[in-house]
Amino acid sequence: MKEMKFLHNVELHKDDIIIRTAKPSDVEIITNYYILNKSHLAKWEPERDENFFTKKGWHQILCKFDELSKNGSLVYFIILDRQSARMIGTITFSNICRFPFHCCNLGYSLSRTAQGRGIMTKALRMAVNYMFQVQNIHRISASVMPQNTRSKAVLNHLEFKAEGFAKDYLLINKQWEGHELVSLLNPNWVNPHVG
Numbered sequence: 001m002k003e004m005k006f007l008h009n010v011e012l013h014k015d016d017i018i019i020r021t022a023k024p025s026d027v028e029i030i031t032n033y034y035i036l037n038k039s040h041l042a043k044w045e046p047e048r049d050e051n052f053f054t055k056k057g058w059h060q061i062l063c064k065f066d067e068l069s070k071n072g073s074l075v076y077f078i079i080l081d082r083q084s085a086r087m088i089g090t091i092t093f094s095n096i097c098r099f100p101f102h103c104c105n106l107g108y109s110l111s112r113t114a115q116g117r118g119i120m121t122k123a124l125r126m127a128v129n130y131m132f133q134v135q136n137i138h139r140i141s142a143s144v145m146p147q148n149t150r151s152k153a154v155l156n157h158l159e160f161k162a163e164g165f166a167k168d169y170l171l172i173n174k175q176w177e178g179h180e181l182v183s184l185l186n187p188n189w190v191n192p193h194v195g
Helices: 024-036 038-042 055-070 119-133 149-157
Strands: 011-014 017-021 075-081 087-097 103-110 139-144 161-172 175-185
Touching: 011 119, 017 119, 024 038, 024 055, 024 075, 024 087, 055 075, 075 119, 087 119, 103 119, 119 139, 119 149, 139 149, 139 161
Parallel strands: 103 139
Antiparallel strands: 011 017, 017 075, 075 087, 087 103, 139 175, 161 175
């Protein structure tokens, strides 16, 4: 199997949670997270083949993430409960583009058992701050299904602003779903091409 050496090695703490970039040794906890939350996440995420729910599948995915991380186009965080060290969620910044866009897309998931406690808002705040302050991203874009009220509330708490609606945007659970498009701008963005 291919050896992975992730470029980013980020770990952030706040109260009862830790967010950190995934490591090769995380194959088992990531696989278990997706197995345990398969039915919970199915209504919000693209349909997954069975390989997605295996250690071998996640080894392959993490190898791909390693390549994307090295070329600067992906940051993949896992969210851990600080006390139990159990994985309770994910945060993905994908399609990271530099000049002239300085933007990325945001995706995230939270385990069924961690819902309704403000965990995702707290975790995303840390991750967004990292992307703005360390990665110097200017715009973070996200999309959310209109009926996903919890996700919409999280994005609203973080002050993401509505930008429009994309009809038949993503194939979710074998059906094209429209998504509300939102974004958050970095108020302290620094132009790397000046000075």
